[in-house]
Amino acid sequence: MLKLKTCLALELPSINAALRQATLRLPTAVRPVAEHIFNAGGKRLRPFLVLLMARLFGYTGKDIYSLAVTLEMLHAATLIHDDVLDNADTRRGKPAVHTIFGATMSILAGDAMLSTANELVADHNDLALVRCFSQAISRTAAGEIMEIAAMRNLTQPAALYREIILGKTAWLIRSACVMGALKAGASPAQVADAATYGEELGIAFQIVDDALDVAPASVIGKPSGGDVREGKLTPPVRMYREHLAAASPAALADFDKHFSAGDLSAADAENVGAQIRLLGFDQRTRELAGECLDKARAALEKLPDGAEKRHLYTMADYVQQREK
Numbered sequence: 121m122l123k124l125k126t127c128l129a130l131e132l133p134s135i136n137a138a139l140r141q142a143t144l145r146l147p148t149a150v151r152p153v154a155e156h157i158f159n160a161g162g163k164r165l166r167p168f169l170v171l172l173m174a175r176l177f178g179y180t181g182k183d184i185y186s187l188a189v190t191l192e193m194l195h196a197a198t199l200i201h202d203d204v205l206d207n208a209d210t211r212r213g214k215p216a217v218h219t220i221f222g223a224t225m226s227i228l229a230g231d232a233m234l235s236t237a238n239e240l241v242a243d244h245n246d247l248a249l250v251r252c253f254s255q256a257i258s259r260t261a262a263g264e265i266m267e268i269a270a271m272r273n274l275t276q277p278a279a280l281y282r283e284i285i286l287g288k289t290a291w292l293i294r295s296a297c298v299m300g301a302l303k304a305g306a307s308p309a310q311v312a313d314a315a316t317y318g319e320e321l322g323i324a325f326q327i328v329d330d331a332l333d334v335a336p337a338s339v340i341g342k343p344s345g346g347d348v349r350e351g352k353l354t355p356p357v358r359m360y361r362e363h364l365a366a367a368s369p370a371a372l373a374d375f376d377k378h379f380s381a382g383d384l385s386a387a388d389a390e391n392v393g394a395q396i397r398l399l400g401f402d403q404r405t406r407e408l409a410g411e412c413l414d415k416a417r418a419a420l421e422k423l424p425d426g427a428e429k430r431h432l433y434t435m436a437d438y439v440q441q442r443e444k
Contacts, residue, residue: 173300263287272351290322334393345389
C-alpha cells in the first residue's frame with residue numbers, strides 16, 4: 121500500500137498541473153467554479169488509473185496527463201450536479217459549489233466542464249477514445265437517473281442495484297482503465313480485460329461505500345445512515361429488511377412505511393445503521409465487494425507484468441480495506 125501511495129504522490133503534481141491547464145480551456149465565467157471544486161481536493165483515482173493502465177502497456181508520452189484529467193473533470197461535474205440535486209451544503213469539508221455560485225450557474229458550469237473535457241479528448245485524434253468518453257458521460261447519467269427512479273421503491277429487484285452502481289460509479293472507473301489501454305495501443309483482448317478490471321473495481325468501490333454509509337459518524341465524518349434516509353435500497357439495507365421479515369413482520373411493516381415515505385429522521389437512520397452493524401450486515405456487504413475484486417484480479421492477471429500491475433493489485437486491496 122505504501123508504494124502505491126508513494127507512486128500517487130509522485131504523480132499528483134503533474135495531474136494537478138494538467139487540471140490547471142484544462143481549467144484554462146474553460147470559458148472565463150466557468151473557471152471559478154472549476155477551481156473551487158478542484159481545490160477542494162480528492163483522491164484523483166480516475167486519472168491515476170489512466171496513467172497506470174497506459175504505462176502498463178508501455179506508453180510514456182507526456183500527453184497522457186491531458187487525457188487522464190478529462191475523467192476528473194467528468195467526475196467533478198457529476199459531483200456538482202449531485203450536490204445541487206441533494207441540496208448538500210458541503211463537499212469534502214468545504215462549501216458545495218452551489219452554495220457559493222447558485223444552483224443554475226453550478227449546473228451550467230458542470231455542463232461546460234463536460235463539453236471542454238470532450239474537446240480535450242478529441243485533441244488526441246482517436247475516435248475510440250472519444251467514443252469511450254462519450255459513453256462514460258451517458259452511462260454515468262443513466263445510472264443517476266435509475267437511482268433516482270428507484271428511490272424508496274421496496275419492490276426493485278436486487279439486480280437493479282448492480283445496474284445502478286455500474287452506471288453511477290463503476291463506468292467512470294472502467295473508462296479510466298479503457299482509455300489508458302487504448303491510448304497505449306493495447307490489443308482488443310487486452311482492452312477488454314482492462315475494462316473488466318475497472319468495472320469490477322468500480323462496483324466494489326461503490327459496494328464498500330454503501331457499507332461505510334452505516335459506519336459511525338465519528339468514523340466517516342458525516343451522519344450515519346444517509347442512504348436509509350434517502351430511500352436507497354443498498355445491500356446492507358436489503359439485508360436489514362430480510363432480517364426484520366424473519367424476526368418481526370410488524371417491525372418490517374413500520375420500517376417500510378417510513379422508508380417509503382422518506383420521513384425517517386437522522387436519529388432513526390443512525391439507529392438503523394447501528395443495528396446493521398450489530399447484525400454484521402456491513403461486513404457481509406464488504407464480502408460482496410470482495411467477490412467483485414476477485415474478478416478484477418482475475419482480469420488483471422491476464423495483463424502484462426510490471427510495477428504498474430502491482431500497483432493495480434494494491435488498488436484492489438485498498439478498495440476492499442478502505443475505512444472512509
